[in-house]
Amino acid sequence: MNHFKNCDLAFDGYTSRLESGIPNVYSTLGIPLFLGDFDMPKRPNAPEAGPKSIPLSLSESRLFGDPSQDSEPAQLPVPTPKLPKPIPTDTQTLYIELLERLKGMEFDRTFGSLPGSFSRKSKGGKENWYFRTSEGARGREEFYVGPDNEKTRKLIDEHQTSRTESMEITADINRMASMLIIGGCASVDHASAKVINALAASGLFRLGGVLVGTHAYVAMGNMLGVRWQSASRTQDIDLASFRSLEIVVPPMDTGVWGTLEALNMGFLPTPGLDPRSPSTSYAIRGQKLRVDLLTTASRTGPFSPVFIPRFNASALPMPYMDYLLEGNVDGIVINGGATLVKIPDPARFGFHKLIVSEERPIIEHAKATKDRAQASEVLNHLLRTRPGDLELAYDRLEAKGLHKRVAKIIRQHLSQEQGIVAFLDRRSKA
Secondary structure, three states: OOOOOOEEEEEOOEEEEEOOOOOOHHHHOOOOEEOOOOOOOOOOOOOOOOOOOOOOOHHHHHHHOOOOOOOOOOOOOOOOOOOOEEOOHHHHHHHHHHHHHHHHHHHHHHHOOOOEEEEEEEEOOEEEEEEEEOOOOOOOOEEEEEEOOHHHHHHHHHHHHOOOOHHHHHHHHHHHHHHHHHOOOOOOOHHHHHHHHHHHHOOOOOOOOEEEOHHHHHHHHHHHOEEOOOOOOOOEEEEEEOOOOOOOOOOOOOOHHHHHHHOOOOEEEEOOOOOOOOOOEEEEOOOOOEEEEEEEOOOOOOOOOEEEHHHOEEEEEEOOHHHHHOOEEEEEEEEOEEEEEEEEOHHHHHHHHHHHHHHOOHHHHHHHHHHHHHHHHHHHHHHHHOHHHHHHHHHHHHHOOOHHHHHHHHHHHOOOOHHHHHHHHHHHHO
């Protein structure tokens, strides 16, 4: 709670009625704050507390504002939004080069062990590439590769002609990742990077997994060419996915619990509120490192864990997760090496963070504040650099009937963000 109206401020045995704008800075000054009308102990001959204000001393008047005067009560200055620090252009160029290298490496990992050939087909009025396996025990199978564009054709050509040893490729990727850190890109802690890399190697992101939460926020900054100024340190690894996968991919075995267990880091399934329900979280006893699995849910529930067969694990359904997962992009998690991951579309991430901030219980007030700070920085940056992305993300909010809720949160908690408020005003008049 940042502001209270018509509150009774009790100090030194007196009560003074202040009309507005009481920040919670009083508690840090050792001044008790009381809400409502309470019977206060008074000194002998102390004046009766009532609707009339007691004159304030000069120092008190400067701090609180004197309600006996006609002037407005003193207001604390509104903080300006934090601006991210730009990453140098040459570092951004190197990031793009590393991203393409990782995508090529992932492509080889996906199709490299399968005998077969690529073919182009027309489907739904669009040209797409597919990989068809040779005759085998499972028969001939066909898997979607990607749309017919320059990037997909380049990956296919490199896959068919590449003879480079994987160790050389890995060493080169590690060098590029180190150069990105030197150039200003943000990295994650070693333990988180180790877990994310193992999950990526198991095929989790190829099977529709998306990195969400603060680790996605960090990777998003590198992708956008900036380094965020908001606090972003956490060891919670949040992974989300739709319940089913629409695009068929090559057969692969993956299991979240088996992958974490094989790391020998001490991960254990964390029981939920209902001990009869399967675990959707994994943690290391005595440490803050934690992996949470999330999935989509209807607005009315139920919100009990859902088993995701392709992950061989259960995930916790979360409201509005479908909005976040509908649009995702490739990103890189950096720590000495580099891991290709999927992260949400930045504009959707920002709006979704605002919704999440209101879903949190009161005990997670600090996390809600962090959610809004991250949303503010992402949305403000996109307003300056990619306003069209915000328009598209807001269009989808309207389609899902979430725009009024997001607008209310912004006006309540981010009212000082003039650019974002102006964006809302324009959209509401459109």
